[in-house]
Amino acid sequence: MCHDFLNDSRFYQFLLHIDQETAAEVQAGGCPCGGVLHSARYPRKPRGIREMRDASYQTRLSFCCAVEGCRRRCTPPSVRFLGRKVYLGVVVILITALEHGLTPKRRQRLIEILDLWPQTISRWRRWWREIFPASPCWQSWRGYFVPALAVTELPGALLGRLVGDELMARLCRLLRLLMPITTESWSGYPRGIGDPQKM
Numbered sequence: 001m002c003h004d005f006l007n008d009s010r011f012y013q014f015l016l017h018i019d020q021e022t023a024a025e026v027q028a029g030g031c032p033c034g035g036v037l038h039s040a041r042y043p044r045k046p047r048g049i050r051e052m053r054d055a056s057y058q059t060r061l062s063f064c065c066a067v068e069g070c071r072r073r074c075t076p077p078s079v080r081f082l083g084r085k086v087y088l089g090v091v092v093i094l095i096t097a098l099e100h101g102l103t104p105k106r107r108q109r110l111i112e113i114l115d116l117w118p119q120t121i122s123r124w125r126r127w128w129r130e131i132f133p134a135s136p137c138w139q140s141w142r143g144y145f146v147p148a149l150a151v152t153e154l155p156g157a158l159l160g161r162l163v164g165d166e167l168m169a170r171l172c173r174l175l176r177l178l179m180p181i182t183t184e185s186w187s188g189y190p191r192g193i194g195d196p197q198k199m
């Protein structure tokens with residue numbers, strides 16, 4: 001399996017572009033109180049791709065309501081940052097999905113490329129098998145997959161069911177599918193997400 005795109009800055013720019021479009025959509029929608037949303041990004045220090053030191057990945061796009069007395073925080077969903085996890089979403093998916101199919105040598109190489117703490121892998125595995133299956137996000141999607149996906153096979157089996165000839169395309173679809181779980185201060189779904197097996 002080819003992971004060249006992990007070292008390709010265009011891949012990260014593409015994800016950034018999706019985040020920017022989503023953020024623009026959220027900002028245009030305004031605050032539930034009717035107020036205007038102003039940019040209020042917050043700093044992030046993502047781990048995961050050593051070569052990737054683009055400044056755009058050091059901040060999470062976020063907004064704050066301009067109305068005095070409201071000031072509601074509104075963080076758009078993201079295909080880059082998986083909630084509060086310190087590693088990029090792409091890393092959390094890939095390493096757990098590929099874990100079983102890799103030879104020890106290739107696994108070690110991936111751990112080095114991704115700047116990974118080995119002990120975090122078991123935590124992620126538990127997240128995929130216990131936390132994620134209980135989320136409203138997965139509860140709303142799982143019915144689309146026939147035959148049903150086994151929770152014990154997440155996220156690899158899920159990645160395998162999404163449309164796309166290349167791993168990168170399927171990965172991007174999965175990152176979009178996960179968007180609702182990446183924020184607690186905005187609910188809804190960005191446009192362009194329908195049946196996950198067709199999108």
Ligand SMILES: [Zn+2]
Pocket residue numbers: 031032033034035065066067070071072
């Ligand atoms: Zn407001």
